[in-house]
Amino acid sequence: MMLRSLQSLGRQGIENVATLGRAGIFLAASLFAIPRLAGMPLVIRQLYREGVLSLVIIVVSGLFIGMVLGLQGYTILVDYGSEQAIGQMIALTLVRELGPVVTALLFAGRAGSALTAEIGLMKATEQLSSLEMMGVDPLRRIIAPRLLAGFMALPLLAMIFSVVGVWGGKMVGVDWLGVFEGSFWGNMQASVDFHDDVLNGVIKSVVFGVVCTWIAVFQGFDLVPTSEGISSATTRTVVYSSLAVLGLDFILTAVMFGEL
Amino acid sequence: MYSRAIELAVGVFILLGLGALFLLALKVSGLSLESAGQTYRLYGEFSDVGGLRVRGKVSLAGVTIGQVKSISLDPQSLKAKVEMEIRSDVNYLSRDSIAVISTAGLLGEKYVDISVGGDEETLQDGEYFDSTQGALNLEKLISNFATSKL
Numbered sequence: 228m229m230l231r232s233l234q235s236l237g238r239q240g241i242e243n244v245a246t247l248g249r250a251g252i253f254l255a256a257s258l259f260a261i262p263r264l265a266g267m268p269l270v271i272r273q274l275y276r277e278g279v280l281s282l283v284i285i286v287v288s289g290l291f292i293g294m295v296l297g298l299q300g301y302t303i304l305v306d307y308g309s310e311q312a313i314g315q316m317i318a319l320t321l322v323r324e325l326g327p328v329v330t331a332l333l334f335a336g337r338a339g340s341a342l343t344a345e346i347g348l349m350k351a352t353e354q355l356s357s358l359e360m361m362g363v364d365p366l367r368r369i370i371a372p373r374l375l376a377g378f379m380a381l382p383l384l385a386m387i388f389s390v391v392g393v394w395g396g397k398m399v400g401v402d403w404l405g406v407f408e409g410s411f412w413g414n415m416q417a418s419v420d421f422h423d424d425v426l427n428g429v430i431k432s433v434v435f436g437v438v439c440t441w442i443a444v445f446q447g448f449d450l451v452p453t454s455e456g457i458s459s460a461t462t463r464t465v466v467y468s469s470l471a472v473l474g475l476d477f478i479l480t481a482v483m484f485g486e487l
Numbered sequence: 488m489y490s491r492a493i494e495l496a497v498g499v500f501i502l503l504g505l506g507a508l509f510l511l512a513l514k515v516s517g518l519s520l521e522s523a524g525q526t527y528r529l530y531g532e533f534s535d536v537g538g539l540r541v542r543g544k545v546s547l548a549g550v551t552i553g554q555v556k557s558i559s560l561d562p563q564s565l566k567a568k569v570e571m572e573i574r575s576d577v578n579y580l581s582r583d584s585i586a587v588i589s590t591a592g593l594l595g596e597k598y599v600d601i602s603v604g605g606d607e608e609t610l611q612d613g614e615y616f617d618s619t620q621g622a623l624n625l626e627k628l629i630s631n632f633a634t635s636k637l
Contacts, residue, residue: 275493279500318515383504390507393515416517420542425511 250445257374257444260367269372277338277373277440278380282387284337285330289388292329293395296320300396301404310406314415317396322419322428323484326389328476331435334381335468339443342373343464346447347457355448370444377440378433385432427483434475439468526553526572527612531586531599536567537622539588539597545571547601552577555599567621571599581606588622597622 262269296317304310346369349355355365393415400406419425443464450460536558545553553573561568573580583604588597601616610616 271494271497274497274500279496282500282503322511322515379501383501383507386504386507386511389515390510412514415515417544419516421512421516425508425516429508 246449249449250441253370253445253448254374254441257366257370260364260371261375262367262371266367266372269368270375273372273376274380277334277342277376278383281334281337281380281384284333285384285388286391288329288333289326289391290395292325293317293321293392293397294399296325296392297396297399297404301400301406310400310404311410311414313396313400313406314411314413315418317400318393318415318419319424321389321392321396322424324476324480326392327385327428327432327435328472330385330388330432331381331439331472332469334377334384334436335439335443335465335472338377338380339439339464339468340461342377342440342443343447343450343461344457346370346373346444347450347452347460350448350450351452351454351457353452370448373444374440377443378436381436381439382429382432385435386429389428423483430483431476431479434479435472438471438475442468442471525575527575527578528556529571529573529580529610529612529614529616531569531571531616531619532561532564532566533569533586533588533619533621534566535588535621535624536569537588537597537624539569539599539622543596543598545573545599545601547577547580547603552601569599578609579603580610582608582610582617584610584616585618585620586616587620590623 297313300313300316301310304312304316346355349369355369358365358368397408397411401408401411446460446464446467450456539555539558541555541557543555544551545555553571556570556572558570559568560566569586571586580601581604583606585602585604587600587602589600590597
């Protein structure tokens with residue numbers, strides 16, 4: 228009994244390590260298959276599906292998150308008579324943390340799950356193997372454009388999220404609650420540094436983009452080709468992406484802003 | 488299989504994203520296009536810099552004219568040496584100007600405030616402020632007051 232549970236633990240461990248290895252080889256192989264100029268239409272099509280179609284959810288959530296930040300920030304700061312600092316608070320929170328992180332979480336749910344399900348169904352209906360039979364490399368034709376599009380889409384979405392959020396916060400703080408507009412922008416510009424804050428946020432979102440798309444595409448490529456396999460792989464995509472994003476965010480924040 | 492509309496939408500999407508970065512740079516972080524390239528350096532030795540930070544502002548009559556470039560300890564005088572970058576169009580700081588570390592608001596951040604004197608000669612690149620006044624240390628002030636000879 229003891230031995231058996233120990234054995235199953237060992238098997239689980241070996242399987243996990245093997246999956247990680249497969250994922251690494253898969254990423255490396257797909258990156259070598261990145262399409263040249265002739266493959267650009269494929270990338271553009273995926274950019275449309277992963278980026279443009281995610282735009283609505285990103286803009287709406289960015290707007291509301293910015294508005295909530297404005298409202299909450301105002302009610303706390305007004306007690307100390309420093310409600311002008313609201314611009315700085317909103318901008319720093321969005322640019323450093325919420326922009327990249329929330330965008331990545333939404334992206335995993337909106338685009339990542341769709342990628343997994345699509346590739347999974349292609350595998351289940353043997354479209355991937357038939358491509359191979361026809362002498363078309365599925366990594367080049369199917370996987371690489373999706374990876375590349377994901378890498379590009381997430382940073383762009385994160386920047387749009389931050390801008391919309393700042394605008395939403397300005398709407399609540401300045402237009403509704405009556406914070407003076409000059410000090411709103413002035414405090415913000417005095418405290419937000421382009422290199423330290425904005426660019427580090429962009430770097431974060433690039434990292435999240437790579438991780439989220441990688442997980443989504445690999446889960447689709449590696450799943451058990453049954454309907455149950457597709458559903459559990461889709462779930463895994465969202466769960467793993469979210470955990471990876473939140474964990475990595477802490478590490479990246481510690482590296483970027485940690486020196487106190 | 489894929490149409491012009493998709494290409495167009497993707498183009499707009501990429502433009503939106505880059506536009507957002509542009510807005511973040513200009514509007515949110517206040518990066519100005521006319522680069523801060525033209526500056527000159529002045530130094531000041533302070534007995535106490537308090538909470539002055541690198542990138543803190545240097546102002547004259549409340550107008551920002553530069554920023555703090557670095558803060559280090561001078562091993563000879565045991566004072567804090569503050570390196571300041573001043574915009575080069577502000578080239579009329581007289582030699583007897585005073586640099587004071589003050590606080591914005593009651594709890595705000597520390598900045599260097601410069602009061603101009605009446606000297607004809609002006610401070611040049613790499614020169615030191617003759618007279619400086621460090622940050623007001625509230626605790627020291629209170630302990631002086633409590634223990635002292637008033």
